[in-house]
Amino acid sequence: MSRSRQAALLARHLSETAGARVELAFDSGAWWMVSWADGPTVEGMHELVDAALAGPRYAEMRDRKIDYVRSPSxxxxxxxxxxxxxxxxxxxxxxxxxxxxxxxxxxxxxxxxxxxxxxxxxxxxxxxxxxxxxxxxxxxxxxxxxxxxxxxxxxxxxxxxxxxxxxxRAPAGYSPPRLTVVPVPEKR
Known part of the structure; x- marks a missing residue:
C-alpha cells in the first residue's frame, strides 16, 4: 500500500480515535504534518500517533518525521x-x-x-x-x-x-455583565 494511502487511513483512524477531525498531509522529504483544531493536546496526539504506528497497519509511516499543529479556533x-x-x-x-x-x-x-x-x-x-x-x-x-x-x-x-x-471591569452587582465590544473609532 502506498505511503499516501496509509497516511489517509492513519488520518481517518486518528479522527475516529480522537473524536475530532484530524488531517495528515505531506510536507516535504520525510516530513508529514498532523493538524487538528479541537481534540487532544499536542502531547495527547503524539500518544495517539505513537500507538497507531506501533501496530502493523501503518508500517510505511513509521520512518516518517511528523510535525504536530493544533490550530486554535x-x-x-x-x-x-x-x-x-x-x-x-x-x-x-x-x-x-x-x-x-x-x-x-x-x-x-x-x-x-x-x-x-x-x-x-x-x-x-x-x-x-x-x-x-x-x-x-x-x-x-x-x-x-x-x-x-x-x-x-x-x-x-x-x-x-x-x-x-x-x-x-463592570461595576459589582451585575450578574453577569453583557459581553459587548467597545467600539474603536475607525481610522480614515
Missing part, C-alpha cells in the same frame, strides 16, 4: 475564556500577568492567558459545563464585526478579549 478561545471567567482564574491571571511586567497591559495578559489555556486543554472547543454555552455564544457574537464597506463578518480574539475585559 475562535470557538476554542471563547470556550476557554468563559470557563476561566466562571472558575475565577481569569481575573487573577490577568492581574498576575500585568503585575509581572510594568509594560504589559492587562488586555495582553488576558490574551496570553487564554492562548495558553487553548493550547494546554484537551478538546478546548467544548464547554466545560452546559451552563457556559450561552456565554460562549455571546462572547463569539461580541467578537464579530461587520466590515462597513464589504459587509463581511469577521471575528477576532482581540475583540472577544476587549469584551471580556470590559465585562470584568
Amino acid at each position: 475562535d470557538r476554542a478561545w471563547a470556550a476557554r475564556a468563559i470557563a476561566s471567567r466562571r472558575d475565577g482564574t481569569l481575573a487573577r491571571a490577568v492581574a498576575d500577568g500585568a503585575a509581572k511586567s510594568s509594560d504589559t497591559h492587562e488586555l495582553y495578559a488576558l490574551l496570553r492567558h487564554i492562548a495558553t489555556l487553548v493550547q494546554t486543554t484537551a478538546y478546548p472547543e467544548r464547554a466545560d459545563v452546559p451552563e457556559d454555552e450561552p456565554d460562549i455564544q455571546e462572547l463569539l457574537a461580541a467578537g464579530t464585526r461587520l466590515h462597513p464597506r464589504t459587509g463581511r463578518s469577521t471575528r477576532s480574539e482581540h475583540d472577544m478579549a476587549r469584551a471580556l475585559f470590559v465585562a470584568e
Whole structure:
C-alpha cells in the first residue's frame, strides 16, 4: 500500500480515535504534518500517533518525521475564556500577568492567558459545563464585526478579549455583565 494511502487511513483512524477531525498531509522529504483544531493536546496526539504506528497497519509511516499543529479556533478561545471567567482564574491571571511586567497591559495578559489555556486543554472547543454555552455564544457574537464597506463578518480574539475585559471591569452587582465590544473609532 502506498505511503499516501496509509497516511489517509492513519488520518481517518486518528479522527475516529480522537473524536475530532484530524488531517495528515505531506510536507516535504520525510516530513508529514498532523493538524487538528479541537481534540487532544499536542502531547495527547503524539500518544495517539505513537500507538497507531506501533501496530502493523501503518508500517510505511513509521520512518516518517511528523510535525504536530493544533490550530486554535475562535470557538476554542471563547470556550476557554468563559470557563476561566466562571472558575475565577481569569481575573487573577490577568492581574498576575500585568503585575509581572510594568509594560504589559492587562488586555495582553488576558490574551496570553487564554492562548495558553487553548493550547494546554484537551478538546478546548467544548464547554466545560452546559451552563457556559450561552456565554460562549455571546462572547463569539461580541467578537464579530461587520466590515462597513464589504459587509463581511469577521471575528477576532482581540475583540472577544476587549469584551471580556470590559465585562470584568463592570461595576459589582451585575450578574453577569453583557459581553459587548467597545467600539474603536475607525481610522480614515
